[in-house]
Amino acid sequence: MLNVHTKDGLVFMVQVDHLSGESIGQSIEAFYQAGASNVQVVSSITKKNRPGYIVFIDCRPQYSEAVEKLIVSEYVVGGWHVINTKHRYLHSEIVDYPVDVISSHTEDRYRGRIKGKIFEGGTVRPEHDSVVELQKGINRFFDRELSYNYVYVKAADILTGVNKTIILD
Numbered sequence: 001m002l003n004v005h006t007k008d009g010l011v012f013m014v015q016v017d018h019l020s021g022e023s024i025g026q027s028i029e030a031f032y033q034a035g036a037s038n039v040q041v042v043s044s045i046t047k048k049n050r051p052g053y054i055v056f057i058d059c060r061p062q063y064s065e066a067v068e069k070l071i072v073s074e075y076v077v078g079g080w081h082v083i084n085t086k087h088r089y090l091h092s093e094i095v096d097y098p099v100d101v102i103s104s105h106t107e108d109r110y111r112g113r114i115k116g117k118i119f120e121g122g123t124v125r126p127e128h129d130s131v132v133e134l135q136k137g138i139n140r141f142f143d144r145e146l147s148y149n150y151v152y153v154k155a156a157d158i159l160t161g162v163n164k165t166i167i168l169d
Contacts, residue, residue, distance in 0.1 A: 002090065002121050009037070009087040010064055014071055014080040015044075017052030024053050027074040034070050035063025037087075058087075092117040094127075099158055100165040101138050110141040114155040126155035142168060 016024060024041055031039045038058040046052035055075070059067050064082075071080055095118055101110040115130035135151040138144065146168075157163040 004088050005091060006086050006088055008061055009085040010059055010061055010067075011083040011085050012055075012057040012059070012067060012071060012080055013083065014055040014057070014075055014077060015046070015052060016055060016075050016077065017044075017046040017050045019053075019075065021053070024055065024075075027070070030070055030074060031057050031067060034066040035059050036067060058085075090120040092119045095159065097158055099134065099155070101142075101168060102165055103142060103168050105169075108142065110138055112137050114158050116155065116159045118159065124156055124159040126152055126159060131155050138166075138168075144168070 028039045028041070036057050036059045038056075040056040040058075042054045042056070044052045044054050057067055057071070068080075071077065094115065096113060096115045099112045099114050101112060102108070112134045113130070114126055114134055116124055116126040118124050131148060131152050134155060135146060135148055138146055138151065154163070154166045158166075
């Protein structure tokens with residue numbers, strides 16, 4: 001049985017049809033710096049068939065003032081929606097494991113690390129930045145071009161204990 005937890009949250013919904021995609025994209029990191037937990041940008045078609053965006057900004061209540069200041073300054077809008085929410089989640093533990101990557105042809109060995117989250121109930125998720133770092137290290141060391149998805153799957157196997165090493169063909 002899952003032990004689901006709850007905390008209060010807010011979701012701001014901002015409709016923007018007067019800024020370019022580049023302007024919208026540039027603002028995302030600023031919202032994270034202001035305390036946003038998540039930012040989603042959805043393309044839309046607005047009145048008069050204009051392209052637009054709906055921006056969803058998820059944050060804890062204590063960050064609402066900083067987020068709203070950014071909504072005004074970054075998006076130059078006069079109005080937006082605020083939705084009170086209950087964020088449902090599973091507790092997770094952040095783990096950091098060493099990873100040995102071995103070439104089956106040369107027996108060369110690369111030593112890296114993988115970070116991830118292990119959630120209540122046993123599911124795991126490798127952290128994106130950690131997968132990218134491991135991928136770059138493997139690709140440089142072995143002069144290969146392994147895909148992000150390949151390394152992600154192998155990293156998940158490490159986090160679940162299925163494998164302790166990655167063997168390259």
